[in-house]
Amino acid sequence: xxxxxxxxxxxxxxxxxxxxxxxxxxxxxxxxxxxxxxxxxxxxxxxxxxxxxxxxxxxxxxxxxxxxxxxxxxxxxxxxxxxxxxxxxxxxxxxxxxxxxxxxxxxxxxxxxxxxxxxxxxxxxxxxxxxxxxxxxxxxxxxxxxxxxxxxxxxxxxxxxxxxxxxxxxxxxxxxxxxxxx
Numbered sequence: 001x002x003x004x005x006x007x008x009x010x011x012x013x014x015x016x017x018x019x020x021x022x023x024x025x026x027x028x029x030x031x032x033x034x035x036x037x038x039x040x041x042x043x044x045x046x047x048x049x050x051x052x053x054x055x056x057x058x059x060x061x062x063x064x065x066x067x068x069x070x071x072x073x074x075x076x077x078x079x080x081x082x083x084x085x086x087x088x089x090x091x092x093x094x095x096x097x098x099x100x101x102x103x104x105x106x107x108x109x110x111x112x113x114x115x116x117x118x119x120x121x122x123x124x125x126x127x128x129x130x131x132x133x134x135x136x137x138x139x140x141x142x143x144x145x146x147x148x149x150x151x152x153x154x155x156x157x158x159x160x161x162x163x164x165x166x167x168x169x170x171x172x173x174x175x176x177x178x179x180x181x182x
Contacts, residue, residue, distance in 0.1 A: 046070040070092045077109040080109070
């Protein structure tokens with residue numbers, strides 16, 4: 001039987017939503033950096049909001065293309081994720097599928113949209129956590145970097161985890177064009 005610390009770590013990982021892949025960590029860091037460098041940000045725009053920017057990083061689609069795909073079905077990212085179906089034919093489900101392949105869980109979309117994952121929030125300084133706004137660029141950058149740091153630590157603690165395809169970088173995902181069904 002494994003030691004208690006290993007069992008606790010495994011239990012903790014069951015509670016977490018996102019799978020700690022190198023690809024997801026890289027995508028979160030690249031998105032945070034792009035936002036920090038001044039990329040257009042608009043929380044009310046499905047292609048230029050928190051989830052929209054991560055989707056831009058992963059799919060190499062423009063904010064406009066992501067918004068157009070999302071507008072074919074009602075709802076924000078959280079609602080869209082609740083209705084996610086990989087075989088629906090909706091373009092937004094294709095985009096979400098790319099993010100899920102990286103390690104996101106459908107529930108992560110709502111947390112990223114509102115910067116609300118309790119695991120990530122606990123890692124933020126109290127003074128920042130209290131005033132965190134999901135509509136403020138600097139807070140989105142901080143949240144994504146904190147989430148990436150957490151996933152990196154979680155990934156490093158999986159000594160008994162099998163190797164995954166997470167060693168590939170986001171650039172490799174973007175090497176093949178992403179077509180969105182119309």
